[in-house]
Amino acid sequence: MSQNNYRLFDFESVDTESIHAIFSKYNNRLLIQNIVPIIAGMSTSNYIIEARNKKYLLKVYPKDNDHSDIEIAAYKYAHNIIKVPEVLHFDNSKAIIDNTYAIFQYIDGFTLREYVSKNKGFSNDVAYKVGSMLALLHGKEYTCTALLNVDLCIKNQIIQFQNQYEFFLDGMPGRHLNEKVKRDLGHFIDANRHLIERISEKNVFCHGDFIPSNILIDVYESPWFIDFEYCFSVPCYYDIGKLFRSRENYSQYIDDKIKSNFAKGYNAMSQRTLPDDWYKLSKIADIAVMLALINKENIPRDWIEGIEEEIIETMNL
Incomplete structure:
Protein backbone atom coordinates (compact mmCIF):
# COMPACT_ATOMS: atom_id res chain seq x y z
CA MET A 1 0.00 0.00 0.00
CA SER A 2 1.71 3.15 -1.18
CA GLN A 3 1.22 6.60 0.26
CA ASN A 4 3.91 8.23 -1.86
CA ASN A 5 5.12 11.56 -0.45
CA TYR A 6 1.71 12.89 0.53
CA ARG A 7 1.77 14.94 3.73
CA LEU A 8 -1.20 15.60 5.97
CA PHE A 9 0.32 18.97 6.93
CA ASP A 10 2.73 21.16 4.98
CA PHE A 11 6.41 21.09 5.91
CA GLU A 12 7.23 24.01 8.22
CA SER A 13 10.35 25.83 7.00
CA VAL A 14 12.30 27.26 9.93
CA ASP A 15 15.07 29.70 9.00
CA THR A 16 18.64 29.29 10.21
CA GLU A 17 18.47 32.26 12.54
CA SER A 18 15.43 30.85 14.34
CA ILE A 19 17.04 27.42 14.69
CA HIS A 20 20.10 29.03 16.26
CA ALA A 21 17.80 30.91 18.65
CA ILE A 22 15.95 27.69 19.53
CA PHE A 23 19.16 25.86 20.38
CA SER A 24 20.61 28.85 22.20
CA LYS A 25 17.63 28.68 24.54
CA TYR A 26 18.31 24.96 25.09
CA ASN A 27 22.09 25.31 25.47
CA ASN A 28 23.82 28.58 24.55
CA ARG A 29 27.21 26.88 24.37
CA LEU A 30 26.26 24.63 21.45
CA LEU A 31 27.92 25.46 18.14
CA ILE A 32 25.63 24.39 15.29
CA GLN A 33 27.58 23.21 12.26
CA ASN A 34 24.89 21.79 9.98
CA ILE A 35 21.10 21.77 9.59
CA VAL A 36 19.44 19.01 7.56
CA PRO A 37 15.66 19.11 6.92
CA ILE A 38 13.93 15.71 6.90
CA ILE A 39 11.19 16.10 4.32
CA ALA A 40 9.81 12.59 4.85
CA GLY A 41 6.89 12.38 7.24
CA MET A 42 3.24 13.29 7.28
CA SER A 43 2.56 15.64 10.18
CA THR A 44 5.50 17.19 12.00
CA SER A 45 8.48 18.90 10.36
CA ASN A 46 11.83 17.51 11.46
CA TYR A 47 15.44 18.66 11.25
CA ILE A 48 18.74 16.96 12.05
CA ILE A 49 20.94 19.46 13.86
CA GLU A 50 24.67 18.73 13.94
CA ALA A 51 26.71 20.43 16.66
CA ARG A 52 30.37 19.41 16.86
CA ASN A 53 30.38 15.64 17.46
CA LYS A 54 26.74 15.36 18.46
CA LYS A 55 23.42 15.31 16.62
CA TYR A 56 19.97 16.36 17.75
CA LEU A 57 16.48 16.05 16.29
CA LEU A 58 14.37 19.21 16.14
CA LYS A 59 10.66 18.44 15.81
CA VAL A 60 8.29 21.26 14.81
CA TYR A 61 4.56 20.64 15.30
CA PRO A 62 2.00 21.90 12.75
CA LYS A 63 -0.06 24.89 13.88
CA ASP A 64 -3.41 23.26 13.08
CA ASN A 65 -2.62 19.80 14.47
CA ASP A 66 -0.55 20.31 17.58
CA HIS A 67 -0.50 17.07 19.58
CA SER A 68 2.73 18.00 21.32
CA ASP A 69 1.43 17.84 24.90
CA ILE A 70 0.14 14.29 24.61
CA GLU A 71 3.24 13.19 22.68
CA ILE A 72 5.66 14.55 25.28
CA ALA A 73 3.62 12.85 28.02
CA ALA A 74 3.74 9.58 26.05
CA TYR A 75 7.51 9.82 25.59
CA LYS A 76 7.99 10.33 29.33
CA TYR A 77 5.76 7.31 30.07
CA ALA A 78 7.46 5.13 27.48
CA HIS A 79 10.97 6.21 28.51
CA ASN A 80 10.59 4.27 31.76
CA ILE A 81 9.75 0.96 30.10
CA ILE A 82 11.18 0.78 26.55
CA LYS A 83 13.74 2.44 24.30
CA VAL A 84 12.58 5.83 23.08
CA PRO A 85 14.63 8.98 22.37
CA GLU A 86 14.98 11.30 25.34
CA VAL A 87 13.07 14.59 25.27
CA LEU A 88 15.81 17.19 25.84
CA HIS A 89 13.80 20.40 25.54
CA PHE A 90 10.16 21.31 24.94
CA ASP A 91 8.78 24.77 24.21
CA ASN A 92 5.14 25.63 23.52
CA SER A 93 5.51 29.35 24.29
CA LYS A 94 5.77 30.27 20.57
CA ALA A 95 8.16 33.04 21.55
CA ILE A 96 10.78 32.21 18.89
CA ILE A 97 8.61 30.68 16.15
CA ASP A 98 4.84 30.39 15.76
CA ASN A 99 4.96 26.64 16.38
CA THR A 100 5.46 24.38 19.35
CA TYR A 101 8.75 22.48 19.06
CA ALA A 102 10.83 19.88 20.89
CA ILE A 103 14.48 18.82 20.82
CA PHE A 104 15.09 15.08 21.03
CA GLN A 105 18.04 12.77 21.42
CA TYR A 106 19.12 11.73 17.92
CA ILE A 107 19.17 7.96 17.26
CA ASP A 108 21.61 6.90 14.57
CA GLY A 109 20.20 4.05 12.52
Missing part, protein backbone atom coordinates in the same frame (compact mmCIF):
# COMPACT_ATOMS: atom_id res chain seq x y z
CA PHE A 110 17.54 3.05 10.00
CA THR A 111 13.78 2.95 10.17
CA LEU A 112 12.50 -0.62 10.32
CA ARG A 113 11.18 -0.20 6.79
CA GLU A 114 14.63 0.89 5.51
CA TYR A 115 16.30 -1.85 7.53
CA VAL A 116 14.03 -4.57 6.11
CA SER A 117 14.45 -3.32 2.54
CA LYS A 118 18.25 -3.13 2.92
CA ASN A 119 18.63 -6.55 4.57
CA LYS A 120 15.82 -8.35 2.74
CA GLY A 121 14.15 -9.06 6.06
CA PHE A 122 15.04 -8.76 9.71
CA SER A 123 16.48 -11.09 12.29
CA ASN A 124 14.50 -13.20 14.72
CA ASP A 125 16.08 -11.17 17.52
CA VAL A 126 14.80 -7.86 16.13
CA ALA A 127 11.31 -9.31 15.63
CA TYR A 128 11.33 -10.63 19.21
CA LYS A 129 12.48 -7.27 20.61
CA VAL A 130 9.85 -5.30 18.69
CA GLY A 131 7.16 -7.66 20.00
CA SER A 132 8.37 -7.52 23.60
CA MET A 133 8.66 -3.71 23.57
CA LEU A 134 5.18 -3.31 22.11
CA ALA A 135 3.74 -5.60 24.81
CA LEU A 136 5.35 -3.45 27.51
CA LEU A 137 3.88 -0.33 25.91
CA HIS A 138 0.47 -2.02 25.87
CA GLY A 139 0.71 -2.80 29.58
CA LYS A 140 -1.43 0.20 30.54
CA GLU A 141 -5.13 -0.77 30.27
CA TYR A 142 -8.28 1.34 29.94
CA THR A 143 -12.01 0.73 30.19
CA CYS A 144 -12.93 1.99 26.73
CA THR A 145 -11.70 3.32 23.39
CA ALA A 146 -10.81 6.93 24.17
CA LEU A 147 -8.62 9.96 23.67
CA LEU A 148 -6.16 10.62 26.49
CA ASN A 149 -5.16 13.72 28.43
CA VAL A 150 -1.62 14.83 29.35
CA ASP A 151 -1.72 12.51 32.37
CA LEU A 152 -2.49 9.64 29.97
CA CYS A 153 -5.88 9.19 31.60
CA ILE A 154 -9.14 9.04 29.66
CA LYS A 155 -10.05 12.48 28.33
CA ASN A 156 -13.19 11.51 26.46
CA GLN A 157 -14.66 8.40 24.90
CA ILE A 158 -14.82 8.09 21.15
CA ILE A 159 -16.75 5.62 19.02
CA GLN A 160 -15.92 2.22 20.48
CA PHE A 161 -13.69 0.17 18.23
CA GLN A 162 -16.26 -2.56 17.54
CA ASN A 163 -18.66 0.10 16.19
CA GLN A 164 -16.18 1.93 13.97
CA TYR A 165 -16.56 -0.35 10.93
CA GLU A 166 -20.22 0.59 10.35
CA PHE A 167 -19.56 4.21 11.33
CA PHE A 168 -16.91 4.61 8.63
CA LEU A 169 -18.80 2.64 5.98
CA ASP A 170 -21.84 4.85 6.53
CA GLY A 171 -19.74 8.01 6.36
CA MET A 172 -17.07 9.57 4.17
CA PRO A 173 -14.83 6.45 3.86
CA GLY A 174 -17.79 4.47 2.53
CA ARG A 175 -18.36 7.12 -0.13
CA HIS A 176 -14.74 6.84 -1.25
CA LEU A 177 -14.78 3.05 -1.66
CA ASN A 178 -15.72 1.17 -4.81
CA GLU A 179 -19.36 0.04 -4.46
CA LYS A 180 -18.51 -3.67 -4.78
CA VAL A 181 -15.71 -3.42 -2.22
CA LYS A 182 -18.02 -1.56 0.14
CA ARG A 183 -20.79 -4.14 -0.27
CA ASP A 184 -18.42 -7.10 0.17
CA LEU A 185 -16.87 -5.46 3.22
CA GLY A 186 -20.29 -5.01 4.78
CA HIS A 187 -20.96 -8.74 4.37
CA PHE A 188 -17.50 -9.56 5.72
CA ILE A 189 -18.07 -7.47 8.85
CA ASP A 190 -21.45 -9.14 9.47
CA ALA A 191 -19.90 -12.59 9.05
CA ASN A 192 -16.97 -11.83 11.35
CA ARG A 193 -18.74 -9.93 14.11
CA HIS A 194 -17.61 -12.60 16.61
CA LEU A 195 -13.96 -11.87 15.73
CA ILE A 196 -14.48 -8.10 15.97
CA GLU A 197 -15.93 -8.60 19.45
CA ARG A 198 -12.81 -10.53 20.43
CA ILE A 199 -10.59 -7.77 19.03
CA SER A 200 -12.46 -5.23 21.14
CA GLU A 201 -12.32 -7.09 24.48
CA LYS A 202 -9.50 -4.97 25.91
CA ASN A 203 -8.34 -1.38 25.39
CA VAL A 204 -4.71 -0.46 26.08
CA PHE A 205 -2.29 2.41 25.64
CA CYS A 206 -1.49 2.22 21.93
CA HIS A 207 1.18 4.02 19.94
CA GLY A 208 -1.46 4.98 17.39
CA ASP A 209 0.82 5.18 14.36
CA PHE A 210 2.84 2.00 14.73
CA ILE A 211 4.19 1.81 11.20
CA PRO A 212 7.68 0.54 10.26
CA SER A 213 8.85 4.12 9.68
CA ASN A 214 8.21 4.88 13.37
CA ILE A 215 10.52 2.12 14.58
CA LEU A 216 14.26 2.84 14.44
CA ILE A 217 16.89 0.11 14.41
CA ASP A 218 20.20 1.37 15.78
CA VAL A 219 23.74 0.19 14.99
CA TYR A 220 23.41 -2.52 17.68
CA GLU A 221 20.17 -3.80 16.07
CA SER A 222 18.10 -2.55 18.99
CA PRO A 223 14.65 -1.11 18.21
CA TRP A 224 13.54 2.34 19.33
CA PHE A 225 9.96 3.60 19.06
CA ILE A 226 9.32 7.17 17.92
CA ASP A 227 6.44 9.57 17.09
CA PHE A 228 3.73 9.14 19.73
CA GLU A 229 1.56 12.11 18.75
CA TYR A 230 -1.45 9.92 17.90
CA CYS A 231 -1.37 7.67 20.96
CA PHE A 232 -4.71 6.78 22.55
CA SER A 233 -6.70 3.97 24.17
CA VAL A 234 -7.75 1.26 21.74
CA PRO A 235 -7.41 -2.56 21.36
CA CYS A 236 -3.83 -3.81 21.01
CA TYR A 237 -4.55 -5.12 17.50
CA TYR A 238 -4.70 -1.52 16.26
CA ASP A 239 -0.91 -1.23 16.55
CA ILE A 240 -0.18 -4.79 15.47
CA GLY A 241 -2.29 -4.51 12.32
CA LYS A 242 -0.53 -1.30 11.31
CA LEU A 243 2.87 -2.96 11.73
CA PHE A 244 1.95 -5.87 9.46
CA ARG A 245 0.09 -3.90 6.79
CA SER A 246 1.29 -4.53 3.22
CA ARG A 247 4.01 -2.11 2.09
CA GLU A 248 6.29 -2.02 -0.92
CA ASN A 249 9.82 -3.35 -0.22
CA TYR A 250 8.68 -4.53 3.22
CA SER A 251 5.81 -7.01 3.25
CA GLN A 252 7.45 -9.61 1.01
CA TYR A 253 10.14 -10.12 3.65
CA ILE A 254 7.74 -10.64 6.57
CA ASP A 255 7.50 -14.42 6.76
CA ASP A 256 5.90 -16.80 9.28
CA LYS A 257 9.12 -17.07 11.29
CA ILE A 258 9.29 -13.30 11.79
CA LYS A 259 5.62 -13.25 12.84
CA SER A 260 6.24 -16.14 15.23
CA ASN A 261 9.21 -14.41 16.88
CA PHE A 262 7.27 -11.17 17.15
CA ALA A 263 4.47 -13.05 18.95
CA LYS A 264 6.95 -14.85 21.22
CA GLY A 265 8.44 -11.52 22.25
CA TYR A 266 5.01 -10.01 22.80
CA ASN A 267 3.79 -12.96 24.86
CA ALA A 268 6.94 -12.98 26.98
CA MET A 269 6.15 -9.45 28.24
CA SER A 270 2.36 -9.33 28.11
CA GLN A 271 -0.04 -10.13 30.94
CA ARG A 272 -2.37 -11.58 28.31
CA THR A 273 -0.81 -13.68 25.58
CA LEU A 274 -1.85 -13.30 21.95
CA PRO A 275 -4.20 -16.04 20.70
CA ASP A 276 -3.13 -18.39 17.92
CA ASP A 277 -5.12 -16.37 15.36
CA TRP A 278 -3.64 -13.02 16.45
CA TYR A 279 -2.42 -12.20 12.93
CA LYS A 280 -5.90 -12.66 11.46
CA LEU A 281 -7.40 -10.50 14.22
CA SER A 282 -4.84 -7.77 13.61
CA LYS A 283 -5.59 -7.71 9.88
CA ILE A 284 -9.33 -7.41 10.55
CA ALA A 285 -8.65 -4.63 13.08
CA ASP A 286 -6.56 -2.81 10.50
CA ILE A 287 -9.57 -2.51 8.20
CA ALA A 288 -11.13 0.02 10.59
CA VAL A 289 -7.77 1.78 10.93
CA MET A 290 -7.45 2.14 7.15
CA LEU A 291 -11.01 3.39 6.82
CA ALA A 292 -10.15 6.12 9.32
CA LEU A 293 -7.30 7.19 7.02
CA ILE A 294 -9.79 8.17 4.31
CA ASN A 295 -12.30 9.84 6.63
CA LYS A 296 -12.01 13.22 4.94
CA GLU A 297 -13.18 14.84 1.73
CA ASN A 298 -10.02 15.06 -0.36
CA ILE A 299 -7.93 11.88 -0.40
CA PRO A 300 -5.33 10.90 -3.03
CA ARG A 301 -6.79 8.28 -5.35
CA ASP A 302 -3.80 5.96 -4.90
CA TRP A 303 -4.44 5.88 -1.13
CA ILE A 304 -8.02 4.74 -1.71
CA GLU A 305 -6.97 2.12 -4.26
CA GLY A 306 -4.24 0.84 -1.94
CA ILE A 307 -6.70 0.54 0.94
CA GLU A 308 -9.19 -1.28 -1.29
CA GLU A 309 -6.49 -3.76 -2.30
CA GLU A 310 -5.52 -4.35 1.34
CA ILE A 311 -9.15 -4.82 2.37
CA ILE A 312 -9.73 -7.36 -0.42
CA GLU A 313 -6.57 -9.23 0.62
CA THR A 314 -7.75 -9.36 4.24
CA MET A 315 -11.22 -10.58 3.28
CA ASN A 316 -9.54 -13.42 1.35
CA LEU A 317 -7.46 -14.56 4.33
Whole structure:
Protein backbone atom coordinates (compact mmCIF):
# COMPACT_ATOMS: atom_id res chain seq x y z
CA MET A 1 0.00 0.00 0.00
CA SER A 2 1.71 3.15 -1.18
CA GLN A 3 1.22 6.60 0.26
CA ASN A 4 3.91 8.23 -1.86
CA ASN A 5 5.12 11.56 -0.45
CA TYR A 6 1.71 12.89 0.53
CA ARG A 7 1.77 14.94 3.73
CA LEU A 8 -1.20 15.60 5.97
CA PHE A 9 0.32 18.97 6.93
CA ASP A 10 2.73 21.16 4.98
CA PHE A 11 6.41 21.09 5.91
CA GLU A 12 7.23 24.01 8.22
CA SER A 13 10.35 25.83 7.00
CA VAL A 14 12.30 27.26 9.93
CA ASP A 15 15.07 29.70 9.00
CA THR A 16 18.64 29.29 10.21
CA GLU A 17 18.47 32.26 12.54
CA SER A 18 15.43 30.85 14.34
CA ILE A 19 17.04 27.42 14.69
CA HIS A 20 20.10 29.03 16.26
CA ALA A 21 17.80 30.91 18.65
CA ILE A 22 15.95 27.69 19.53
CA PHE A 23 19.16 25.86 20.38
CA SER A 24 20.61 28.85 22.20
CA LYS A 25 17.63 28.68 24.54
CA TYR A 26 18.31 24.96 25.09
CA ASN A 27 22.09 25.31 25.47
CA ASN A 28 23.82 28.58 24.55
CA ARG A 29 27.21 26.88 24.37
CA LEU A 30 26.26 24.63 21.45
CA LEU A 31 27.92 25.46 18.14
CA ILE A 32 25.63 24.39 15.29
CA GLN A 33 27.58 23.21 12.26
CA ASN A 34 24.89 21.79 9.98
CA ILE A 35 21.10 21.77 9.59
CA VAL A 36 19.44 19.01 7.56
CA PRO A 37 15.66 19.11 6.92
CA ILE A 38 13.93 15.71 6.90
CA ILE A 39 11.19 16.10 4.32
CA ALA A 40 9.81 12.59 4.85
CA GLY A 41 6.89 12.38 7.24
CA MET A 42 3.24 13.29 7.28
CA SER A 43 2.56 15.64 10.18
CA THR A 44 5.50 17.19 12.00
CA SER A 45 8.48 18.90 10.36
CA ASN A 46 11.83 17.51 11.46
CA TYR A 47 15.44 18.66 11.25
CA ILE A 48 18.74 16.96 12.05
CA ILE A 49 20.94 19.46 13.86
CA GLU A 50 24.67 18.73 13.94
CA ALA A 51 26.71 20.43 16.66
CA ARG A 52 30.37 19.41 16.86
CA ASN A 53 30.38 15.64 17.46
CA LYS A 54 26.74 15.36 18.46
CA LYS A 55 23.42 15.31 16.62
CA TYR A 56 19.97 16.36 17.75
CA LEU A 57 16.48 16.05 16.29
CA LEU A 58 14.37 19.21 16.14
CA LYS A 59 10.66 18.44 15.81
CA VAL A 60 8.29 21.26 14.81
CA TYR A 61 4.56 20.64 15.30
CA PRO A 62 2.00 21.90 12.75
CA LYS A 63 -0.06 24.89 13.88
CA ASP A 64 -3.41 23.26 13.08
CA ASN A 65 -2.62 19.80 14.47
CA ASP A 66 -0.55 20.31 17.58
CA HIS A 67 -0.50 17.07 19.58
CA SER A 68 2.73 18.00 21.32
CA ASP A 69 1.43 17.84 24.90
CA ILE A 70 0.14 14.29 24.61
CA GLU A 71 3.24 13.19 22.68
CA ILE A 72 5.66 14.55 25.28
CA ALA A 73 3.62 12.85 28.02
CA ALA A 74 3.74 9.58 26.05
CA TYR A 75 7.51 9.82 25.59
CA LYS A 76 7.99 10.33 29.33
CA TYR A 77 5.76 7.31 30.07
CA ALA A 78 7.46 5.13 27.48
CA HIS A 79 10.97 6.21 28.51
CA ASN A 80 10.59 4.27 31.76
CA ILE A 81 9.75 0.96 30.10
CA ILE A 82 11.18 0.78 26.55
CA LYS A 83 13.74 2.44 24.30
CA VAL A 84 12.58 5.83 23.08
CA PRO A 85 14.63 8.98 22.37
CA GLU A 86 14.98 11.30 25.34
CA VAL A 87 13.07 14.59 25.27
CA LEU A 88 15.81 17.19 25.84
CA HIS A 89 13.80 20.40 25.54
CA PHE A 90 10.16 21.31 24.94
CA ASP A 91 8.78 24.77 24.21
CA ASN A 92 5.14 25.63 23.52
CA SER A 93 5.51 29.35 24.29
CA LYS A 94 5.77 30.27 20.57
CA ALA A 95 8.16 33.04 21.55
CA ILE A 96 10.78 32.21 18.89
CA ILE A 97 8.61 30.68 16.15
CA ASP A 98 4.84 30.39 15.76
CA ASN A 99 4.96 26.64 16.38
CA THR A 100 5.46 24.38 19.35
CA TYR A 101 8.75 22.48 19.06
CA ALA A 102 10.83 19.88 20.89
CA ILE A 103 14.48 18.82 20.82
CA PHE A 104 15.09 15.08 21.03
CA GLN A 105 18.04 12.77 21.42
CA TYR A 106 19.12 11.73 17.92
CA ILE A 107 19.17 7.96 17.26
CA ASP A 108 21.61 6.90 14.57
CA GLY A 109 20.20 4.05 12.52
CA PHE A 110 17.54 3.05 10.00
CA THR A 111 13.78 2.95 10.17
CA LEU A 112 12.50 -0.62 10.32
CA ARG A 113 11.18 -0.20 6.79
CA GLU A 114 14.63 0.89 5.51
CA TYR A 115 16.30 -1.85 7.53
CA VAL A 116 14.03 -4.57 6.11
CA SER A 117 14.45 -3.32 2.54
CA LYS A 118 18.25 -3.13 2.92
CA ASN A 119 18.63 -6.55 4.57
CA LYS A 120 15.82 -8.35 2.74
CA GLY A 121 14.15 -9.06 6.06
CA PHE A 122 15.04 -8.76 9.71
CA SER A 123 16.48 -11.09 12.29
CA ASN A 124 14.50 -13.20 14.72
CA ASP A 125 16.08 -11.17 17.52
CA VAL A 126 14.80 -7.86 16.13
CA ALA A 127 11.31 -9.31 15.63
CA TYR A 128 11.33 -10.63 19.21
CA LYS A 129 12.48 -7.27 20.61
CA VAL A 130 9.85 -5.30 18.69
CA GLY A 131 7.16 -7.66 20.00
CA SER A 132 8.37 -7.52 23.60
CA MET A 133 8.66 -3.71 23.57
CA LEU A 134 5.18 -3.31 22.11
CA ALA A 135 3.74 -5.60 24.81
CA LEU A 136 5.35 -3.45 27.51
CA LEU A 137 3.88 -0.33 25.91
CA HIS A 138 0.47 -2.02 25.87
CA GLY A 139 0.71 -2.80 29.58
CA LYS A 140 -1.43 0.20 30.54
CA GLU A 141 -5.13 -0.77 30.27
CA TYR A 142 -8.28 1.34 29.94
CA THR A 143 -12.01 0.73 30.19
CA CYS A 144 -12.93 1.99 26.73
CA THR A 145 -11.70 3.32 23.39
CA ALA A 146 -10.81 6.93 24.17
CA LEU A 147 -8.62 9.96 23.67
CA LEU A 148 -6.16 10.62 26.49
CA ASN A 149 -5.16 13.72 28.43
CA VAL A 150 -1.62 14.83 29.35
CA ASP A 151 -1.72 12.51 32.37
CA LEU A 152 -2.49 9.64 29.97
CA CYS A 153 -5.88 9.19 31.60
CA ILE A 154 -9.14 9.04 29.66
CA LYS A 155 -10.05 12.48 28.33
CA ASN A 156 -13.19 11.51 26.46
CA GLN A 157 -14.66 8.40 24.90
CA ILE A 158 -14.82 8.09 21.15
CA ILE A 159 -16.75 5.62 19.02
CA GLN A 160 -15.92 2.22 20.48
CA PHE A 161 -13.69 0.17 18.23
CA GLN A 162 -16.26 -2.56 17.54
CA ASN A 163 -18.66 0.10 16.19
CA GLN A 164 -16.18 1.93 13.97
CA TYR A 165 -16.56 -0.35 10.93
CA GLU A 166 -20.22 0.59 10.35
CA PHE A 167 -19.56 4.21 11.33
CA PHE A 168 -16.91 4.61 8.63
CA LEU A 169 -18.80 2.64 5.98
CA ASP A 170 -21.84 4.85 6.53
CA GLY A 171 -19.74 8.01 6.36
CA MET A 172 -17.07 9.57 4.17
CA PRO A 173 -14.83 6.45 3.86
CA GLY A 174 -17.79 4.47 2.53
CA ARG A 175 -18.36 7.12 -0.13
CA HIS A 176 -14.74 6.84 -1.25
CA LEU A 177 -14.78 3.05 -1.66
CA ASN A 178 -15.72 1.17 -4.81
CA GLU A 179 -19.36 0.04 -4.46
CA LYS A 180 -18.51 -3.67 -4.78
CA VAL A 181 -15.71 -3.42 -2.22
CA LYS A 182 -18.02 -1.56 0.14
CA ARG A 183 -20.79 -4.14 -0.27
CA ASP A 184 -18.42 -7.10 0.17
CA LEU A 185 -16.87 -5.46 3.22
CA GLY A 186 -20.29 -5.01 4.78
CA HIS A 187 -20.96 -8.74 4.37
CA PHE A 188 -17.50 -9.56 5.72
CA ILE A 189 -18.07 -7.47 8.85
CA ASP A 190 -21.45 -9.14 9.47
CA ALA A 191 -19.90 -12.59 9.05
CA ASN A 192 -16.97 -11.83 11.35
CA ARG A 193 -18.74 -9.93 14.11
CA HIS A 194 -17.61 -12.60 16.61
CA LEU A 195 -13.96 -11.87 15.73
CA ILE A 196 -14.48 -8.10 15.97
CA GLU A 197 -15.93 -8.60 19.45
CA ARG A 198 -12.81 -10.53 20.43
CA ILE A 199 -10.59 -7.77 19.03
CA SER A 200 -12.46 -5.23 21.14
CA GLU A 201 -12.32 -7.09 24.48
CA LYS A 202 -9.50 -4.97 25.91
CA ASN A 203 -8.34 -1.38 25.39
CA VAL A 204 -4.71 -0.46 26.08
CA PHE A 205 -2.29 2.41 25.64
CA CYS A 206 -1.49 2.22 21.93
CA HIS A 207 1.18 4.02 19.94
CA GLY A 208 -1.46 4.98 17.39
CA ASP A 209 0.82 5.18 14.36
CA PHE A 210 2.84 2.00 14.73
CA ILE A 211 4.19 1.81 11.20
CA PRO A 212 7.68 0.54 10.26
CA SER A 213 8.85 4.12 9.68
CA ASN A 214 8.21 4.88 13.37
CA ILE A 215 10.52 2.12 14.58
CA LEU A 216 14.26 2.84 14.44
CA ILE A 217 16.89 0.11 14.41
CA ASP A 218 20.20 1.37 15.78
CA VAL A 219 23.74 0.19 14.99
CA TYR A 220 23.41 -2.52 17.68
CA GLU A 221 20.17 -3.80 16.07
CA SER A 222 18.10 -2.55 18.99
CA PRO A 223 14.65 -1.11 18.21
CA TRP A 224 13.54 2.34 19.33
CA PHE A 225 9.96 3.60 19.06
CA ILE A 226 9.32 7.17 17.92
CA ASP A 227 6.44 9.57 17.09
CA PHE A 228 3.73 9.14 19.73
CA GLU A 229 1.56 12.11 18.75
CA TYR A 230 -1.45 9.92 17.90
CA CYS A 231 -1.37 7.67 20.96
CA PHE A 232 -4.71 6.78 22.55
CA SER A 233 -6.70 3.97 24.17
CA VAL A 234 -7.75 1.26 21.74
CA PRO A 235 -7.41 -2.56 21.36
CA CYS A 236 -3.83 -3.81 21.01
CA TYR A 237 -4.55 -5.12 17.50
CA TYR A 238 -4.70 -1.52 16.26
CA ASP A 239 -0.91 -1.23 16.55
CA ILE A 240 -0.18 -4.79 15.47
CA GLY A 241 -2.29 -4.51 12.32
CA LYS A 242 -0.53 -1.30 11.31
CA LEU A 243 2.87 -2.96 11.73
CA PHE A 244 1.95 -5.87 9.46
CA ARG A 245 0.09 -3.90 6.79
CA SER A 246 1.29 -4.53 3.22
CA ARG A 247 4.01 -2.11 2.09
CA GLU A 248 6.29 -2.02 -0.92
CA ASN A 249 9.82 -3.35 -0.22
CA TYR A 250 8.68 -4.53 3.22
CA SER A 251 5.81 -7.01 3.25
CA GLN A 252 7.45 -9.61 1.01
CA TYR A 253 10.14 -10.12 3.65
CA ILE A 254 7.74 -10.64 6.57
CA ASP A 255 7.50 -14.42 6.76
CA ASP A 256 5.90 -16.80 9.28
CA LYS A 257 9.12 -17.07 11.29
CA ILE A 258 9.29 -13.30 11.79
CA LYS A 259 5.62 -13.25 12.84
CA SER A 260 6.24 -16.14 15.23
CA ASN A 261 9.21 -14.41 16.88
CA PHE A 262 7.27 -11.17 17.15
CA ALA A 263 4.47 -13.05 18.95
CA LYS A 264 6.95 -14.85 21.22
CA GLY A 265 8.44 -11.52 22.25
CA TYR A 266 5.01 -10.01 22.80
CA ASN A 267 3.79 -12.96 24.86
CA ALA A 268 6.94 -12.98 26.98
CA MET A 269 6.15 -9.45 28.24
CA SER A 270 2.36 -9.33 28.11
CA GLN A 271 -0.04 -10.13 30.94
CA ARG A 272 -2.37 -11.58 28.31
CA THR A 273 -0.81 -13.68 25.58
CA LEU A 274 -1.85 -13.30 21.95
CA PRO A 275 -4.20 -16.04 20.70
CA ASP A 276 -3.13 -18.39 17.92
CA ASP A 277 -5.12 -16.37 15.36
CA TRP A 278 -3.64 -13.02 16.45
CA TYR A 279 -2.42 -12.20 12.93
CA LYS A 280 -5.90 -12.66 11.46
CA LEU A 281 -7.40 -10.50 14.22
CA SER A 282 -4.84 -7.77 13.61
CA LYS A 283 -5.59 -7.71 9.88
CA ILE A 284 -9.33 -7.41 10.55
CA ALA A 285 -8.65 -4.63 13.08
CA ASP A 286 -6.56 -2.81 10.50
CA ILE A 287 -9.57 -2.51 8.20
CA ALA A 288 -11.13 0.02 10.59
CA VAL A 289 -7.77 1.78 10.93
CA MET A 290 -7.45 2.14 7.15
CA LEU A 291 -11.01 3.39 6.82
CA ALA A 292 -10.15 6.12 9.32
CA LEU A 293 -7.30 7.19 7.02
CA ILE A 294 -9.79 8.17 4.31
CA ASN A 295 -12.30 9.84 6.63
CA LYS A 296 -12.01 13.22 4.94
CA GLU A 297 -13.18 14.84 1.73
CA ASN A 298 -10.02 15.06 -0.36
CA ILE A 299 -7.93 11.88 -0.40
CA PRO A 300 -5.33 10.90 -3.03
CA ARG A 301 -6.79 8.28 -5.35
CA ASP A 302 -3.80 5.96 -4.90
CA TRP A 303 -4.44 5.88 -1.13
CA ILE A 304 -8.02 4.74 -1.71
CA GLU A 305 -6.97 2.12 -4.26
CA GLY A 306 -4.24 0.84 -1.94
CA ILE A 307 -6.70 0.54 0.94
CA GLU A 308 -9.19 -1.28 -1.29
CA GLU A 309 -6.49 -3.76 -2.30
CA GLU A 310 -5.52 -4.35 1.34
CA ILE A 311 -9.15 -4.82 2.37
CA ILE A 312 -9.73 -7.36 -0.42
CA GLU A 313 -6.57 -9.23 0.62
CA THR A 314 -7.75 -9.36 4.24
CA MET A 315 -11.22 -10.58 3.28
CA ASN A 316 -9.54 -13.42 1.35
CA LEU A 317 -7.46 -14.56 4.33
